[in-house]
Amino acid sequence: MKTILVLExxxxxxxxxxxxxxxxxxxVIISASAGEGWELLTRERPDMLLLDLNLADGNxxxxxxxxxxxxxxxxxxxxxxxVCSRPDDIVLGLQSGADDYMVKxxxxxxxxxxxxxxxRRMESAPEAEG
Numbered sequence: 001m002k003t004i005l006v007l008e009x010x011x012x013x014x015x016x017x018x019x020x021x022x023x024x025x026x027x028v029i030i031s032a033s034a035g036e037g038w039e040l041l042t043r044e045r046p047d048m049l050l051l052d053l054n055l056a057d058g059n060x061x062x063x064x065x066x067x068x069x070x071x072x073x074x075x076x077x078x079x080x081x082x083v084c085s086r087p088d089d090i091v092l093g094l095q096s097g098a099d100d101y102m103v104k105x106x107x108x109x110x111x112x113x114x115x116x117x118x119x120r121r122m123e124s125a126p127e128a129e130g
Contacts, residue, residue, distance in 0.1 A: 002119065003027040005046040007037040007063075008081070009056045013104065017050065017081075020108045024115075032056045034063040041073060048115065053082040053093065061096040068097035077118045081106065 004021055008014050009032040021028045029044060031037045033056045041049070049067070051060050064080075067073045079100040080093040093101045100114055 001025065001027050002047040003029060003044065004048045004050060004115070005037065005040055005044065006030045006050045007034065007055060007060060008032065008050070008052045009054070010052075013052075016108075017111075020111060021115075024112045026115075034058065034060050038063060038066070041067065041076070045072075046076075048077045048079070048119070050079050050081050050115075051098070053080060053084050053089070061092060064093070064096040064098055075122070077122055079114060079118065081111075 004026045006014065006017050006021070006028060008017060008030065014030050014032075018028045018030060029040055029046060031040055035057055037055075037060075040046070051064060053060055064078060067076055067078065078098045079102060080098045081102045081104060082089070082093075083104050084093075085103040090101050099118055102111065102114065
């Protein structure tokens with residue numbers, strides 16, 4: 001069973017994501033802060049990260065960049081899930097290392113499909129050299 005870490009500070013959206021993802025067969029870990037999220041990433045080693053841009057302890061783009069700079073985490077699939085919908089927000093999110101970007105509210109079926117698509121792409125990619 002694959003594990004997805006959800007970094008989201010809105011309790012109602014946390015609950016909704018837990019239901020959607022668990023119904024799709026994933027184990028879900030939830031945190032509301034980038035600081036705790038980093039600890040969970042390094043301790044739990046989830047298979048994917050769903051990342052809200054605005055967390056309780058600030059903007060999460062530095063966390064995204066930090067993940068991409070960390071040898072053990074740099075290939076972790078990251079999907080940004082946020083209310084920030086301006087084109088410059090999307091560009092910044094993708095330039096910071098996210099693999100995908102979704103604007104809330106998002107359709108549950110689309111969310112699961114994007115997750116499954118990203119997992120398929122990661123699993124079919126040749127092993128990284130180095």
